[in-house]
Amino acid sequence: MSLPPADWFDDPERPDTYRYWDGAEWTEHRAPKSGPPTYEDNSGIGIVGSSWELFKTNWAPLLGIGVFTFVGIVVGVALVIFALLSALDPSVLDIADRVFESGFNADANPADQAYLDSIEFNVTASFVVFGLLGALIASLSTLIGSGTSTLFLGAAHNGKPVGAGTCFGIAARRLPRWIGIALLWAVVGFIPMVLLWVLAIIVSPLLLIAVIPLTAVVVIYLFPVMTIAGAGLLLGPVDRPPFRTALVLVKDQWRTVAMRLLVVNLILIAINIGLGAVNLIPLIGIILNLAGQFIYYSLQTAASVKLYASVDGQFAEEIAPDSGT
Numbered sequence: 001m002s003l004p005p006a007d008w009f010d011d012p013e014r015p016d017t018y019r020y021w022d023g024a025e026w027t028e029h030r031a032p033k034s035g036p037p038t039y040e041d042n043s044g045i046g047i048v049g050s051s052w053e054l055f056k057t058n059w060a061p062l063l064g065i066g067v068f069t070f071v072g073i074v075v076g077v078a079l080v081i082f083a084l085l086s087a088l089d090p091s092v093l094d095i096a097d098r099v100f101e102s103g104f105n106a107d108a109n110p111a112d113q114a115y116l117d118s119i120e121f122n123v124t125a126s127f128v129v130f131g132l133l134g135a136l137i138a139s140l141s142t143l144i145g146s147g148t149s150t151l152f153l154g155a156a157h158n159g160k161p162v163g164a165g166t167c168f169g170i171a172a173r174r175l176p177r178w179i180g181i182a183l184l185w186a187v188v189g190f191i192p193m194v195l196l197w198v199l200a201i202i203v204s205p206l207l208l209i210a211v212i213p214l215t216a217v218v219v220i221y222l223f224p225v226m227t228i229a230g231a232g233l234l235l236g237p238v239d240r241p242p243f244r245t246a247l248v249l250v251k252d253q254w255r256t257v258a259m260r261l262l263v264v265n266l267i268l269i270a271i272n273i274g275l276g277a278v279n280l281i282p283l284i285g286i287i288l289n290l291a292g293q294f295i296y297y298s299l300q301t302a303a304s305v306k307l308y309a310s311v312d313g314q315f316a317e318e319i320a321p322d323s324g325t
Contacts, residue, residue, distance in 0.1 A: 006021060009021050012026075043263070044260045048263075050306055058153065065152065065168075076133075076141060079130050079137065083126065098115060143179070167319075177238060196211060223258070225246050229243045231304045236314055236316060
């Protein structure tokens with residue numbers, strides 16, 4: 001009995017979708033019946049290629065999001081530096097006047113060394129307030145900026161015209177949930193593993209013979225799951241638990257997802273190494289590296305969107321394709 005040729009057919013598992021038959025077996029490529037079926041290469045190299053295309057068509061809004069995020073981080077870091085300097089006694093201006101005096105030499109003059117030794121660091125109210133405020137601003141800028149770019153690219157992937165400002169608002173509203181779930185993951189997963197290592201070291205180093213391979217197995221298995229869960233946390237509906245949803249999406253295709261991730265990350269690592277080499281070029285290397293880092297992080301974000309879509313992850317209503325398209 002001859003098999004049908006490679007083509008799109010009705011999905012036997014999902015009546016509302018098409019599924020691609022490669023001539024020998026069903027693939028994981030699906031398309032909604034509401035639109036013309038199109039084939040998208042979901043291999044690791046294909047995901048990087050489609051991520052590049054997604055970046056090319058949306059680089060300008062992404063640059064705006066990046067600049068906004070960068071400004072927030074700079075403001076936060078500046079406040080932290082101000083907090084550190086405000087805690088010095090004497091003030092940083094007095095210290096600078098003394099240190100830059102003609103003839104100041106702490107190595108040769110005991111009095112100059114004694115002056116440096118007399119400088120104190122006092123934990124003042126301004127240090128605490130400005131330090132915490134700066135750290136908060138820098139952290140929130142990073143989180144909201146990352147969430148905004150991910151949501152924006154998710155909408156762009158689905159062909160839904162959602163502006164960067166709208167995505168910023170969605171990210172800001174969802175931020176408490178993101179932080180809460182991330183902390184829960186840390187408490188449930190990361191902290192117990194650390195405690196297990198500490199216990200093994202304290203009780204008997206021989207226990208490490210079991211702990212090391214156990215850790216390796218857990219990390220290797222959970223890496224694809226947590227990657228999809230992290231993307232789902234940003235892109236998925238708020239009424240779905242991202243970790244359990246990712247487990248369901250990945251469990252029957254773990255090897256496929258793991259290989260996609262491996263290829264994508266190897267390519268991203270190669271790009272990062274290349275950027276490090278570019279940074280060695282005097283003067284212009286710094287500018288090229290900044291541009292390269294923008295492209296790198298944009299590609300990384302786009303790849304997370306494409307990976308999430310490749311396992312049929314459901315998108316939040318605000319960024320999901322419009323019905324009938």
